[in-house]
Amino acid sequence: MIETLLEVSDLTVGYGRVTALREVSLTVRAGETVAILGANGAGKTTLLNAISGVLPVRSGAVRYAGRGITGMKPWATARLGVSHVPEGREIFPGMTVEANLRLIDVHGGGPDFSIDDVLEMFPRLGERFGQLAGGLSGGEQQMLAIGRGLMASPRLLLLDEPSLGLSPMLSRAVLGAIAGLKARGISALLVEQNMRAALKVADRGYVLRVGRITAEGSAAELEASPDIRRAYLGV
Amino acid sequence: MDLLIQTLINGLILGAGYALVAVGLTVIFGTLHIVNFAHGAFFALGAYATLLIERAGAPYLLAIPLAVLCVAAIGFALEATIVRRALYDQGEHGSIIVTFAISQAIVAAIILVVGPDPLPVPSPFGQTAVSVGGFFLSAQRIFIAAASVAVLAGFALWLRRSVKGQQILAVSQNARGALYSGINVPLIRSLSFLLGIAAAGLAGALMGPMISAFPTMGDANVIVAFTVVILGGLGSIGGAMLGALVIGLGNALFETYVSVSWTPALGWVLVILVLLLRPQGLMGRAQLDRH
Amino acid sequence: MKLRAKAALAALAVLVATPAAQAADPVKIGMVLPLTGPTAGYGKDGKLGADMAAAEINAAGGILDGREIELVYEDEKGAPQDGVAAVQKLMTRERVQAIIAGMNSSITLAESAITKNRILHVNPAAQADAITAQGSPWLFQINNTASTNATIFHTYLTEQMAPKAIAVMGENTEFNKAVLENLREIVGESSVELAEIATYDGATTDFTSIITRLKSTGADMIYVIDAYPARTAQIWKQIRQQGGFPMEAHAVGTVQRSAIVPAEGAMEGVITADIFIAEGATGDMARFIDRFTEQNGVAPNKVSLVVYEAVKVVAGAMDKAGSADDYALISDTLRGNVWTTPRGALSFDDNGRAKAPYFYIHKVTGEDVGLLDTFEVE
Structure with a gap:
């Protein structure tokens, strides 16, 4: 039996009077890569933020590795092995690439990741090692953000739009790297607008539409589903 | 020529003192986005704590670290009870009111407990002046400059080398990003607040023997520190050090060679020029990633 | 038993005292001093002098047939805007009958713009000539001009x-x-x-x-x-x-x-x-210094003295004029008489300036x- 690593049940999240997520439930099993698909504003980023603890939860529960982590702060979930690579990268622009990686001092209990491992995965970062992160290109910043997320040695990586704004070539490189993480036993919850790319690396997926899960299935099933098209076009 | 050398020495020593006050202010602003109007009150607390510890029998050099600990303890109490609840993530507007209120409360407490009259803060360096080749150097001022430079260098090294130091910089550059990096942002903010307050207390303990302890002693120094911080770039620690040097030397040269009465305006003129030509300050970064 | 007797006595005292207090409301004098801020020490010294003067006047039966002097303090914090606010509050909210305000000259100038032609204002310590040069008929100064x-x-x-x-x-x-x-x-x-x-x-x-x-x-x-x-x-x-x-x-x-x-x-x-020195004082001044030192545990300084004199002079002039609010009459009385103070005889000229007998x-x-x-x- 494959262990369930993350279990989200009936999660409702809102900002003020606006409800961004309504009774969302999903699971991620150990070693699995799961995609969350949906149009802009469907609530994908909110979902990841609620899991990692950046956003408070209104109701519902998040269980991770057998324990409840609902409402836990992000620095606490990071210590348990949940690492969040946010939308917009959120790197430290005035610090060098090296410093961005070195300042991570949590160990999430997943496979060890050293700076060398990160540089091996993203050789471009090695070339820019001593430069200020603010001067990197968008793709390089994305690599840095993923590298930083890995420095926390996570068991579960939350990835928010890693290919956003990247050239097709860089986008492939980044998604290829994500596929490689699976081999090291790291689970991933991947939020993507680029449906095709996401389903290429994911095992399973969920379709999120205006705050609700409207479909779920294996990557192949979803690719064939008409529902997914509706979700993206917002019809 | 002699006058120029004496003036440059004056300016360098002055700048070292300013740097200590300004760095505390900028660390707090950088990580907490709080404009700490209570900085001067903590400066005064540093001087009074030194004075009271000396009266209890400790020598000045031992009283300084003890006083800094006292100020940090008071800072911690205020941080945990008021600042943390009222201010974090509330932006600069609320912080002005709350820190101003804290400042008034501290000043009132000093008047109540110790009284309003200025009091001497004894120092073994006293009024001693060292005369080197015809140049007068006050021993206390040399001590202030040496201690400031040592503490600031140590602090800069710690920020650069230690993980906690790097996390302080990270929080000041991008607090959201720090949250996503597993950094305990509130803890780092509390730590930054304490460090900033401790720097203010240390500055008060060092400068007390020179300017005497009185309840509003911090006001004028903090006004200068504000110009230093804006000049160097809000939140930039290197900028604060550079700004302090510029203002210290600038003031000394201007006072000696141009006009005494216009000197306080010099700092603000420099600030306006810098803001016009380089709005992020001398060492500040242009805002890249703010949402 | 003893306690009960004491309580009964106290009750009797209240009964006796109440009608008299109703008959004669206290004369309120507004005291604007720097109680905080960089010159708070002056405020502290001045308050000691003022309190002593009021206590002496009240112990001697008050002024205007038994009315007590009540001092109402406001803090000018060493800043002109706070001085102005303090004076306004005393005049409108506390409805004081005279203002004693003046340590720092810049602050006193700002305050005197508010009091001009509206209320009796005595400046105890500020020295700048500009204060008394503005031709304010009800403004007086205890200290010499600068x-x-x-x-x-x-x-x-x-x-x-x-x-x-x-x-x-x-x-x-x-x-x-x-x-x-x-x-x-x-x-x-x-x-x-x-x-x-x-x-x-x-x-x-x-x-x-x-x-x-x-x-x-x-x-x-x-x-x-x-x-x-x-x-x-x-x-x-x-x-x-x-x-x-x-x-x-x-x-x-x-x-x-x-x-x-x-x-x-x-x-x-x-x-x-x-205009003052404690060393070698004789006569009234020596007695003032002794009394002050005995009551407060510290010797008086110039600030304590001029504020003490200001309260004494205001009360004396009101008493002599027979009014607490006819400022023209009180001012004429102030100019037309010689006032005995610890320093000696004090008189005011047309500008309201006193001249110290000794320097x-x-x-x-x-x-x-x-x-x-x-x-x-x-």
Whole structure:
């Protein structure tokens, strides 16, 4: 039996009077890569933020590795092995690439990741090692953000739009790297607008539409589903 | 020529003192986005704590670290009870009111407990002046400059080398990003607040023997520190050090060679020029990633 | 048993006292002092003097057939805007019958704009001539004007001490302006040279460069014009650290223990002057000093004295005029009579200015000033 690593049940999240997520439930099993698909504003980023603890939860529960982590702060979930690579990268622009990686001092209990491992995965970062992160290109910043997320040695990586704004070539490189993480036993919850790319690396997926899960299935099933098209076009 | 050398020495020593006050202010602003109007009150607390510890029998050099600990303890109490609840993530507007209120409360407490009259803060360096080749150097001022430079260098090294130091910089550059990096942002903010307050207390303990302890002693120094911080770039620690040097030397040269009465305006003129030509300050970064 | 008797007595006292209190409401006098801020020490000293005066008046049966004096304090915090707010609050909310306000000249000028033609205003300590030069009919000043004080002191400096050149430093204030104007005048008539005048702003944190500059002029006398105790101490410490000057003087009426003590000996030997000195006091003044010291545990200074006199003079004039709110009558009474104070007979001229009977040249000695010379003021 494959262990369930993350279990989200009936999660409702809102900002003020606006409800961004309504009774969302999903699971991620150990070693699995799961995609969350949906149009802009469907609530994908909110979902990841609620899991990692950046956003408070209104109701519902998040269980991770057998324990409840609902409402836990992000620095606490990071210590348990949940690492969040946010939308917009959120790197430290005035610090060098090296410093961005070195300042991570949590160990999430997943496979060890050293700076060398990160540089091996993203050789471009090695070339820019001593430069200020603010001067990197968008793709390089994305690599840095993923590298930083890995420095926390996570068991579960939350990835928010890693290919956003990247050239097709860089986008492939980044998604290829994500596929490689699976081999090291790291689970991933991947939020993507680029449906095709996401389903290429994911095992399973969920379709999120205006705050609700409207479909779920294996990557192949979803690719064939008409529902997914509706979700993206917002019809 | 002699006058120029004496003036440059004056300016360098002055700048070292300013740097200590300004760095505390900028660390707090950088990580907490709080404009700490209570900085001067903590400066005064540093001087009074030194004075009271000396009266209890400790020598000045031992009283300084003890006083800094006292100020940090008071800072911690205020941080945990008021600042943390009222201010974090509330932006600069609320912080002005709350820190101003804290400042008034501290000043009132000093008047109540110790009284309003200025009091001497004894120092073994006293009024001693060292005369080197015809140049007068006050021993206390040399001590202030040496201690400031040592503490600031140590602090800069710690920020650069230690993980906690790097996390302080990270929080000041991008607090959201720090949250996503597993950094305990509130803890780092509390730590930054304490460090900033401790720097203010240390500055008060060092400068007390020179300017005497009185309840509003911090006001004028903090006004200068504000110009230093804006000049160097809000939140930039290197900028604060550079700004302090510029203002210290600038003031000394201007006072000696141009006009005494216009000197306080010099700092603000420099600030306006810098803001016009380089709005992020001398060492500040242009805002890249703010949402 | 004993307790019950005491309680009964107290109840009886209340019964007896109540009708009398209703018949005579207290006369409220608004006291505006710097109770906080950089000159809070002056506020503390002044309050001791005022409280003592009110207690003495009330113990002697009050004024206007048994009405007590009630002092209502407001804090001017050492800032003009706070002084104005304090005066307004006292006039409109507390409905006081007179205002006693005046330590710092710039603040007093701002306050006097509010009180002009509206209420009796007595300025105990501020010296700038501009205050009483505005022709305010109900404004009076206990202290000498800056020019009266300065004329005597500057004449003493130029003639008795006779330096070759004077270097001056002082804060940019109304008081400083008045003193400097007089200095230029007096020095202009002598052979003494004014080497340099450095006027600094209140926000100045360090004086080393100013002193360096002044020393470089080769002047043989330094003259400091500053009324803030802490800054005075700091300036003299820094002057001492740079080797000092052959002759050293500080402006009239601004040197108290509150500056001398924190200067830690750096002011030793500095020449200054005032309308008051405790040393060698006789007669009424000696009795005042003894009473004050006994009640407060500290000796009075000039500030305590002038505020004490201000309260006494206001109460005396109201009593003599037979009114607490006919300000024209009270003002005429003030001008038309001679008032006995610890310093001696005090009278007010048309501008409302009193002239001190005596003027003392001081020399800082130990933790206080010592008497160097006495002048009788014509």
